Amino acid sequence: MTEFNEAIYAALRRVPPGRVVNYGRLALVAGYPGHARAVGRALHTLDESYPDVPWWRVINAAGRISTNCPTHTAIEQRARLESEGVEFNEQGFISWGRHGWLENEDISVASSQ
DNA sequence: GAAATGACTCAAC
DNA sequence: CGTTGAGCCATTT
16 A cells, blocks of 8 residues: 555544545545546545545546446445445536535635535 | 656636 | 547556
């Protein structure tokens, strides 16, 4: 496992239940800005070895589930999120204004609600 | 080590 | 938000 993956997992563990974060922001928080795709790869390689990593709280910038993994399906991810209180749109989108992770509330989520 | 791939993102239409 | 095209980076082949 690489240092990069550890950083991603560490940052992901900081995400509280009921909150979601997109790949780009997660990479930014982990200290690797611009590594959005690498985050996707890191989560893809994720397995039972890291049970405490809430991979389901990671979605794409559009606010939608992007998961396309046989072991971690988008259906399962949505179910996990809903059980945590995350609400989905009719179109399957998540409201960043309600469930977006603010990290330290220092970063402007730019939620124009 | 080069080329291809992917759980991405942003800017333009 | 919908789609397209280009940029991005780590892992895989």
